[in-house]
Amino acid sequence: MQSSNAQPARSRHLVTTRQGVAEVTAHRQPARAGILMVNLGTPDAPTAKALRPYLKQFLGDPRVVEVPRPIWWLILNGVILPFRAPKSAKAYAEVWTNEGSPLLFNNRRLAEKLATELEPDLPDVSLELAMSYGQPSIQAALERMKANNVQRLLVLPMYPQYSATTTASVFDQVTTWMQGQRFFPELRFINDFYRESSWQEAIADSVRRHQAEHGKPDKLLFSFHGIPKRNLQAGDPYYCQCQFSARKIAERLNLGEDDWQVSFQSRLGRAEWLKPYTDHTLEALGHAGVKKLQVICPGFSIDCLETLEEIAMEGKEEFVEAGGEDLQYIPCLNESDDHVAVLKQLCLRHGQGWPEFEGRCSEPEDHVRTRLEQADKAAVTLNLE
Ligand SMILES: C=CC1=C(C)c2cc3[nH]c(cc4nc(cc5[nH]c(cc1n2)c(C)c5CCC(=O)O)C(CCC(=O)O)=C4C)c(C)c3C=C
Numbered sequence: 001m002q003s004s005n006a007q008p009a010r011s012r013h014l015v016t017t018r019q020g021v022a023e024v025t026a027h028r029q030p031a032r033a034g035i036l037m038v039n040l041g042t043p044d045a046p047t048a049k050a051l052r053p054y055l056k057q058f059l060g061d062p063r064v065v066e067v068p069r070p071i072w073w074l075i076l077n078g079v080i081l082p083f084r085a086p087k088s089a090k091a092y093a094e095v096w097t098n099e100g101s102p103l104l105f106n107n108r109r110l111a112e113k114l115a116t117e118l119e120p121d122l123p124d125v126s127l128e129l130a131m132s133y134g135q136p137s138i139q140a141a142l143e144r145m146k147a148n149n150v151q152r153l154l155v156l157p158m159y160p161q162y163s164a165t166t167t168a169s170v171f172d173q174v175t176t177w178m179q180g181q182r183f184f185p186e187l188r189f190i191n192d193f194y195r196e197s198s199w200q201e202a203i204a205d206s207v208r209r210h211q212a213e214h215g216k217p218d219k220l221l222f223s224f225h226g227i228p229k230r231n232l233q234a235g236d237p238y239y240c241q242c243q244f245s246a247r248k249i250a251e252r253l254n255l256g257e258d259d260w261q262v263s264f265q266s267r268l269g270r271a272e273w274l275k276p277y278t279d280h281t282l283e284a285l286g287h288a289g290v291k292k293l294q295v296i297c298p299g300f301s302i303d304c305l306e307t308l309e310e311i312a313m314e315g316k317e318e319f320v321e322a323g324g325e326d327l328q329y330i331p332c333l334n335e336s337d338d339h340v341a342v343l344k345q346l347c348l349r350h351g352q353g354w355p356e357f358e359g360r361c362s363e364p365e366d367h368v369r370t371r372l373e374q375a376d377k378a379a380v381t382l383n384l385e
């Protein structure tokens, strides 16, 4: 009979070894490169019940809200969640479709199109879509890539402009996952892509196409998601990148200084956020006699609650109430061919030098082979295979 403590010690040892062998066995597949496309995330349903865990994860991220933790947890759980969850659920219900949340299904379509576009030239590059908050999670996507023997990883946050509140939180989650890995992939991270002329041109072209059908407006408003003003003062480059983006797009459209302006939407809480605020701007433009307004949101890659509800529905109402006649919302690039082309070019450039991105097949490297041999030896010694 075995002593009661010998058994757990032995099985613990075997379990760890088996996992090690399983991990190393993944390396028997050819090495791959992976693109991890990440967007913000969305609740599972337009209900207060589904909003609560989503908002808790999102607003509990110290990159998103920088208020010291014990105080913030009290405010979040005691004030924000009970009031915000039902209010946001109503707003989500306005844009929810049979296919679910627009952010997720529109981004899925884009990811599928980009993967299809990459596949013929780059069969050893796989693409996964993940969300910072909610599902599909970044961790699950990284686990799938690991099982797929992804040894080179390109992270593509779907934010044209960098902000610590969005882009850096993707980096945090990826590197936190890596901290738990014995072997992690070589990593490249795309911080932003607002300077890409192809991106600027794709947005400008979407405005031209809209205007070819609906005519020119009295004014074109560039509305970006806001962040607290103190983040800008602390060094977040987001505000400057938004201003630069809008100016470059306006230049491509040959707009005069009075033909366009920038504003910031979606603020939350009582602190001052980036100004001018979009809702105040819509009101002011209506009062100032602007009748026909076109709004574009070049900080969003994919249409979502903040564009479809806050701008195209709520914003339109605010503008019309203030005396405006027509607010036309110009959609995000979403799954358009132009967007796919911009992202393909971006990924190819950032993947330069990696064999899978250059259509070269990669041989297992020496250290991987050594690991395989060691694992085989361990498996034989321990009678695992
Ligand atoms: C402190 C709060 C928030 C900061 C900072 C913030 C920055 C930020 N967000 C986006 C993009 C999106 N935000 C979306 C929704 C959303 N944003 C906040 C709060 C902050 N965002 C909340 C609470 C919500 C949820 C909805 C609500 O309750 O109002 C979305 C849409 C998600 C969807 O499901 O459709 C996007 C996209 C950026 C780009 C940004 C900073 C640059």
Ligand SMILES: [Fe+2]
Pocket: 225, 266
């Ligand atoms: Fe947001």
Ligand SMILES: [Fe+2]
Pocket: 266, 305, 306, 310
């Ligand atoms: Fe909003």
